[in-house]
Amino acid sequence: MDGLKRQAAAQALEHVQDGMKLGLGTGSTARHFVELLGERVAGGMKVIGVPTSEATRAQAEACNIPLTTLDEVDRLDLTVDGADEVDPALNLIKGGGGALLREKIVAAASDRMIVIADDTKWVDVLGRFPLPVEVIPFGLAATQRAMAAAFAQSGVSGQMGLRKGRDGHVFVTDGGHWIVDAHLGRIADAPRLAGLLSLIPGVVEHGLFIGLASTAVLAGAQGIRVVERR
């Protein structure tokens, strides 16, 4: 599986050109991309990156990739990031690693987003992977009630769980928030659910990435498949 992730990352690297401003994704697949990009930079390629998490920042710094922030640059040319699920419209579930908020801010500031993944992430309908929703700790129960109402309105239902870290304590995001994982099974109308969740005051951001990805690079045993958003 790790080999497939690396193949997808290597393919995406072909879209990187000298002088580009890049969004650097988070997770085990994006990690390969950052490592390979670091090799290009060591070879003389000039790019500048905006990391989507503190973990990616640390890795990019270790690879000597020059970094900037969205306060210092206007738009980014390209973001390359992983995903937990990709559907045929190239809508995504992201946030399995807890980085969805910065990932979405960076993707939305990019002219283009390439999603890299092994082909097990490709699904007909989003939702088998629990949907991560980043929330403010204050008023958690009220936020979860509002989330349940949003689920009902968009025709889905399922258990919600507050994410815990490996140490058993509540997982805290880079932004200081918590994550509720919603086990919905099948999200028939992801754009509608995305819109409803965005209206809830205690929801900082959710892991549905609608209309942000332009290209998906999926690596499988049969080779690499590149899917463009129609």
Ligand SMILES: O=C[C@H](O)[C@H](O)[C@H](O)COP(=O)(O)O
């Ligand atoms: O918060 C994490 C990100 O959204 C990741 O891009 C996503 O979870 C996929 O990660 P991985 O490449 O490790 O499967």
